[in-house]
Every structure is written in structure tokens, then in C-alpha cells.
Amino acid sequence: MSGLFLSELTLSHFRSHKGGRIECDGRPVAIYGPNGAGKTNILEAVSLFSPGRGLRRSSAEDMTRRPEALGWKVTGILQSLQQVHEIEIWSDKGAARQLRIDGKAATQNALGTISRVLWLVPSMDRLWIEGAEGRRRFLDRMTLSFFPQHAELSLDYEKAMRERNRLLKDQVRDAHWYAALEQQMARTGAGIHSNRVATLTRLQEAQAQAETAFPVAELELTQTEGEMPETEADLNEALAESRFRDMAAGRSLVGPHRADLQGTFAAKGVPAKDCSTGEQKALLVSLILANARALTQDFGAAPMLLLDEVSAHLDAGRRSALYDEICALNAQAWMTGTGPELFQDLSARAQYLEVTETAGISAIVTQ
Template identity: 75%
Template sequence: MSELALKSLSLSHFRSHKKGALQCDGRPVALFGPNGAGKTNILEAVSLFSPGRGIRRASAEEMTRRPEAIGWKISGLLQSGQTAYEIDIRSENGAARQVQMDGKAAPQVQLGRLARVLWLIPSMDRLWIEGAEGRRRFLDRMTLSFFPDHAEHSLAYEKAMRQRNRLLKEQLNDAHWYMALEKQMAESGARIHAARQQTVERLSLAQGQAETAFPTAELELIQSEGSMPESREDLAEALAESRFRDIAAGRSLVGPHRTDMLGTYLSKGVPAKDCSTGEQKALLVSLILANARALAEDLGAPPLLLLDEVAAHLDPNRRAALYDEICTLGAQAWMTGTERSLFDALGARAQYFEVTDTDGISQLSEHA
């Protein structure tokens, strides 16, 4: 199986890290230290080696170290298969981040073709019981890992929808404007829905084929109102038929932006929203691992995994099972915890770095 790993990572004026560097060998990375020391900031830096706004969905300006606020830079050596890429990601004076690959400017989408990055962070622990937006974002992140062009289709859809919503709010009735925008929404929206459906099917297959300590999460896509028109033609027709209703609402009420993802603890037949906190966490871990296994099978290399405070709500047996699955998969997982003892079950299978804070500046030190 091919390797996908960050072999080095350096930070400059990024969040709490004025300067920091790690040398990695492809094994899982365990980051430990007190709360607030800057562990999650490292995971956020790694998440920027993929398209999008990272694990916190923050702006480039929000990531700069204070009080200097001069901008930031992240550099890394990304091993993807047999090739290593020197990647620099930076932002100056709050400007949008810029990506360079081997010294040449590159679009963010190119990162998605080199590396797949999956993450599980504490804010996702309430995924099953909060609003549909978070579940859509979680689904789209998994979908993007299988279909790198999913981001482009999503951006195209959102751009056309914003323009259509502007017409709706102004209560304009120009059919030609609506038809042009609805054609764009239908084209992109049908692709978005198809990719999401294929992702759900792929995750179901990956869970069914695995022997794992984590429960199977059965997923279902639903619409907040009615059913999702699946074809481009059906979606265009549904948008046209919904115009007068949409004008009254001042927004588009039909399309993939109204999709929700329901989860069920399959062996118990219990909706995920009604499960215990520990069961909800286990279902999320199960999906992340299924996503990783499917990518390893499809692409020949497991993704990078970012697991922030992953030990929370996992008992020692499931924690050990998680580490075993990560190592069997051969994935470079970046994990955080307050104590090194949380990673004892990993033993020599991981690299260990302590993260501490001195006067508001994060410090990194490797431990044997």
C-alpha cells in the first residue's frame, strides 16, 4: 500500500505557535499536554493541507498569532505515494491563504488531489442532536474525500443560489434570469446529490465488510420538505415550480442545501440522536474509520486522520481498538490528549510530542 504522510511540519506565527517544527516518520503522531497549550492548533495546521477552511472553519486572519498579526506560514513535506511535495501555505496581513507546491503557486483543489484528510473534533460530538447544517458539512467532508471535484460543484451551486436568492428577496419575476440560474443550480445540484448518495453507499459497504469494535452507523439522506429531485431535469423543474413559494420565503426551499443525514445504531435499531453520548461518539468513530478503509481500498493509500481529544467518551478497550485499527490501516493519525497515558496502548507504534505553553507561546518537544 502506498504511503500518505506528512514527513515534516513547521509553523511560523500560526495561532499560539510563534515558531515550531516536527519531524515525522509516517507513524501515528500523539500530541499531549495541558488544555490550551496549542495541540489543536497543530491539527488545524495539518487540516489546511486539504481544500477548505480547516477544522475550525476559520478565516486566514483569525489564524494569525497575536499580538504581532503579521501573517503566518505553514510548511510541510507531504509524502504521497512515491513522490514527496514541498508545500508552503501562508497568509500575509490577513489576506486569503496562498498555496505553493514545490515553489510554484497552486490552487487549493490541487491539495485535495494529493492528500485526503479526515477529522473528528469535539464540536462534532453533538452532530446527531443539533441542526442539519453540521451533518451536511460532515457528509460533504466525507464526500470530498471520494470526489475531489465535489468542492467545485458545491461552490458553483452556492454561487448560483445566492444570485437566485437575491432575485427572490427583491421579488423579481424575470423568468429568463431565474431559468439561467436554475439551470446552473440543477447541473451542480444533481452532481452534489449523486456524490453524496455514492458516499453513503460506499460507507455502508466499508462498514459491512469490516471486523471492528465500533458499531455500524446506518445512514439515510432525507429532505426537509418532500423528496430530493435526483436528476438535473427534475431539479430544474422543481426549482421552477417553487418560484412563487420561494419568493414568499425569500430563499430557495428546494435543492441539496436542504438535505439532512440521519444516522441509526444499526444493531440496536436506535436513532443516533437517541443514543448515549458514548454511543454517539462511537458511531462517529465508526464512520471515520469506514471512510478511511474505503479510501485505502479505492486509492491504495489511507488518508491522514486528525483526531482531536479522541479518547473522550471512549473506554480503554475501545480506545485500544481504535489505535489497533489505525495501525492496521497504516494511517498517519494525528491525535491529541491531555496525558501521555491516554496513548499507552499505542506503545512504540507512534511518535510522541509534548506541547506546552510558556507566556502564551506554544513549545514542542519530542518524547521517546
């Protein structure tokens, strides 16, 4: 039995699900059914049990069931490190998302102290070949799993940067208007960079310590242009020096928002962007597993894993190896696929849940 898992999940007017209740234990949950039945919506609901906006990064309004748009609610019984918590997450019609833990209003940071959730979804399959923004978001999600305060640093940095960008667009030249904003950007930006670097170190160590069927990814944090100032003083100086260049561009061109994550298939020395589709997927799986192993050491239990259409681009051998590693981690992994045959290598090590377009969530099947 894993040390972190949902033993009960209830959905009400969430996405395509008018209602549904799932009872399970700490074993992996294999969710199968046709495309469009709402399998990913279940994973999105579970993703809300960690700080942040969830695996789709959707607004509270977007999560409500249509056409009723009455608001929605997700509740869960979370078993965490020998303690039991009742989590309620909801949004009234048109309102922001709200959270209660054990009957009391709580913050996202409080949720981060009792829960960890990692995910891999099909939209990430093109991570290595698309823009830097997606890779930054991927890195920051892993960073947040180690450093829950990373979210607050990022919000404070972005707020200061938006205000600075407004001055730049208005062609404000008085240095006094920029000083306080740049100090805030420098303080929070240095913290963001430090957290990211520490995360990459943890991931590299976790990959090196494990024998796995998935390739090791060498990771490097780069800047889209020039060098990334690493300290608060260096970033503050770089922002001041870049004002006139930024004014011409109408935006800030220096800082952690310009960082990029580069990956290399270590055994071949080939950049991830030049690898085959299957190799790129295997590198992503390797990083998620490394993240989970490192978190298990830090948190005291394996995080919950959300693996949407996980079999895509994985051959049968690697799919079987993935299941073995999930079970070795003792993680509750919520996985989706079109049919139960995709999970046959799990056998009785998993629970099975069928989702149909007409009936929605059916009873969980325990083998």
C-alpha cells in the first residue's frame, strides 16, 4: 500500500461527468474506454489535489459541465503519510476555485504540504521540438514538486515584470520608476533560477542512481539569448542595463522567463529534439520517474502519477517496464488507455475502471 493515495474520489458536474464516485486503494488505477468518454477529465480532477492550475491549466469556469454551467465540485479522501484528509475543491457558478482541507479553508501552499502529483499527458509529447515556453512550464512543474514556494516566487516575479513591461511600452525613461520593480524581479528571479538548478541536479542524481529501461536524459538550463544572470545582484544589474533595449522591444528581455531547458539522449549524445518520437517519449518518462524517485526520498512517499494515454509511442517492452517501475515505487498511478489489454502486464497489481460515453464512470473492478 502506498503512503500517498486517494481512497475515494467524487466528481459533481465536473467537465463531462455529471456525477461519479470512485473507491480505490493504493494500487495503480487503469482507466479505459473510448475516446471522448471523459477519461482525461478524471485525471484532471486528480491533478487538482496538488498546487497549481491542474494538468490542463484551465480556469475554474472551463471545468464546469456544459450546458448547465452550475459550478462544480471535486472531493477526495487523501491518505497521506499515515494521516487521512478530506479534500474539497469547488467553484460556484462563475467564481474562482476554492479549497477546504478537513473542513477548513486552505491555500494551495497548504495542499502542497500533504500531497504531490506528477503527470505526463500527450500534449507533452512534442515538448522537445516546440517552443521554450512549454519546456519552462514542464521544468517549473517539476520544480514546484520539490519547492512548493516556487509558485509564489513565480507569481511575484510575473507581477513585477508585467508592471515593468507597462512602463517600457509607455516609454517611461525615469530610472526611479524601475528601481523597485527590478529589485523585486531580481530577488524572485534569483530564487526561481536557484530552485530550477537544484531541481535539475536532483533529477540527474535520481536518473544516475537507478537501473531502468528508460534512457538517461542529460539536462541543461540555457537562456534563449545571452547568459542567464544567476545572482540577485547580477540580475538587478542586467535589468538596469537592458532598459533601453527592452524599451525598444516593449518587454523585458532578461530574466528567468527567458530560460530554456535542453535535453540530450545521454547514451547516444543526440539532442532530444533530434531523437525519434519513441525516444523523445522515453526521455520524458525517464524524467517523470526520476522526479518521482527523488520526491519519494524527500516527501516520504511516492507522488501520485497521472499518465494519460501512456502507451502511445511506447513499445510493449518499455510499457511493461514502466508498469514494473511504478509498482516498485509503490505509487498510485492513474493511467488511461482505450482498452484493458493495454494494461494486461499489470494484472492484479492494478485496479481497473471502465468509462463509457453513455454511462460515464462505472464501478471500479478489483482483480
